[in-house]
Amino acid sequence: MPRQGPLEPGIGDPYHETVDGEARRRYQQRVRALEAFGHRGSASANEARAADFFLRELTALGLDPAREPFFGCGSLGVRLLLHVVVAAIGAALLWHAPWLTVLLGIAALLSFVLEHTTRFALLGSVLLRRTSQNVVTRIPARGGQATRRIVVLGHYDTQRTGWIWREALLRRMTPVLTRSPGMMKSPLFLVLFAMCLQPLVGAAALVWPGVGWVSVLGSAILIVYFVSGCLLAQWAVGPYVPGACDNAGGSAAVISLAEAWLEDPIDGVELVVLLTGCEETGLLGAAAWADAHSDELRELPTTFLNLDSLGYGRPRFLGREHSLAAIPVRYPARTVELCAALASRRGMVDAGPHVLPVATDGLAFLQRGVPGASILSFEDGGHMPNYHQLSDTSDRMNFDVAWECVEFGWELLRTFGRDSNGA
Numbered sequence: 001m002p003r004q005g006p007l008e009p010g011i012g013d014p015y016h017e018t019v020d021g022e023a024r025r026r027y028q029q030r031v032r033a034l035e036a037f038g039h040r041g042s043a044s045a046n047e048a049r050a051a052d053f054f055l056r057e058l059t060a061l062g063l064d065p066a067r068e069p070f071f072g073c074g075s076l077g078v079r080l081l082l083h084v085v086v087a088a089i090g091a092a093l094l095w096h097a098p099w100l101t102v103l104l105g106i107a108a109l110l111s112f113v114l115e116h117t118t119r120f121a122l123l124g125s126v127l128l129r130r131t132s133q134n135v136v137t138r139i140p141a142r143g144g145q146a147t148r149r150i151v152v153l154g155h156y157d158t159q160r161t162g163w164i165w166r167e168a169l170l171r172r173m174t175p176v177l178t179r180s181p182g183m184m185k186s187p188l189f190l191v192l193f194a195m196c197l198q199p200l201v202g203a204a205a206l207v208w209p210g211v212g213w214v215s216v217l218g219s220a221i222l223i224v225y226f227v228s229g230c231l232l233a234q235w236a237v238g239p240y241v242p243g244a245c246d247n248a249g250g251s252a253a254v255i256s257l258a259e260a261w262l263e264d265p266i267d268g269v270e271l272v273v274l275l276t277g278c279e280e281t282g283l284l285g286a287a288a289w290a291d292a293h294s295d296e297l298r299e300l301p302t303t304f305l306n307l308d309s310l311g312y313g314r315p316r317f318l319g320r321e322h323s324l325a326a327i328p329v330r331y332p333a334r335t336v337e338l339c340a341a342l343a344s345r346r347g348m349v350d351a352g353p354h355v356l357p358v359a360t361d362g363l364a365f366l367q368r369g370v371p372g373a374s375i376l377s378f379e380d381g382g383h384m385p386n387y388h389q390l391s392d393t394s395d396r397m398n399f400d401v402a403w404e405c406v407e408f409g410w411e412l413l414r415t416f417g418r419d420s421n422g423a
Contacts, residue, residue, distance in 0.1 A: 034248035041240030042157040043072040043130035065137035070288035072132030072278035077236030088225035094218040101202030109195040116325040118287040132277035143267035151272040154250035155279030158243030162235030165388040175381030177357035186326040244394040249310030266417035286361035304372030311397035313379035319353020321363035332371040
């Protein structure tokens with residue numbers, strides 16, 4: 001595969017227009033090739049075959065990619081359901097053993113927070129038994145020893161679908177969640193609220209046994225767990241989606257940026273190209289890579305650029321990540337400033353900084369102290385059409401928007417590389 005030049009558009013320059021057109025054509029081919037797998041479900045055989053596809057693509061660019069395995073999971077719904085079941089068992093014991101109501105409620109809540117901030121798998125560790133893999137390669141710094149590193153990444157696995165991902169529901173709920181404060185921003189805020197309330201109700205039952213209002217609250221908590229458990233169970237076994245926008249668009253963009261960097265690198269900057277698995281089941285691939293390479297991340301100043309869900313609405317960048325545990329993590333002020341300045345120069349409308357009610361791989365890096373930026377696309381209010389649905393196919397993807405995200409990513413990548421203050 002021949003390498004082409006940088007993706008920065010050359011206005012009025014036929015050479016650059018030709019190069020840009022060829023790069024875009026290859027980008028679209030890669031998106032459609034990934035879609036052709038049917039799905040790339042987390043920790044599935046198709047995910048492994050998609051990893052082979054990226055190994056071939058990167059090898060064709062003259063690079064030396066490697067597969068880095070880790071233990072993953074095939075369903076985020078199952079991981080969530082496990083916590084609801086543990087908490088529900090405790091809530092059901094309110095009238096017989098309220099001390100277990102307290103203990104199991106605390107255990108479920110603590111595990112939920114740890115797992116969905118990517119810090120540690122507690123209860124969910126029993127589910128992390130399936131092999132997944134990251135695909136990674138490095139482009140050494142030109143001009144000698146590297147003085148900084150940029151990790152450009154995107155996940156390539158796809159999510160399961162279910163009733164909770166219906167378009168009509170998402171179109172109504174996403175803007176509401178996006179505007180909501182604190183815990184209410186999480187799609188599972190009722191479950192989180194019930195888990196927070198459960199230890200208090202259990203303690204009240206120990207102090208005031210047989211009090212009516214304690215039984216009423218305990219029953220309400222059980223109803224929340226029952227309804228959410230049914231929805232999570234249905235999602236947990238749903239079919240995997242094709243994932244054209246989310247995230248064939250982002251992972252193919254990573255290859256396009258690597259391709260461009262080979263032709264026009266920045267002296268002293270090492271580029272790490274990272275395609276992550278099992279993002280859809282809890283950002284597991286990004287967390288596994290960052291943990292496995294923690295020593296080198298401390299040794300050399302590192303910035304990440306994450307690309308996710310490209311091909312609808314407008315190009316945007318994030319200012320804050322929000323985990324399912326409703327705990328926010330902010331992007332560093334410096335990277336937000338660079339994104340905003342670049343978006344302004346490009347004339348982008350309402351580019352950011354934004355916050356969504358769902359997390360990206362960027363959260364795993366931010367939790368480990370690695371600064372960076374995440375580029376996505378979505379409609380006003382945060383809605384992503386066909387998100388986690390079987391209709392997420394390339395014929396419904398806006399390639400103009402996706403390619404604008406790639407160009408924005410390229411210019412931001414070079415901005416990070418030249419930033420003397422460090423991103």
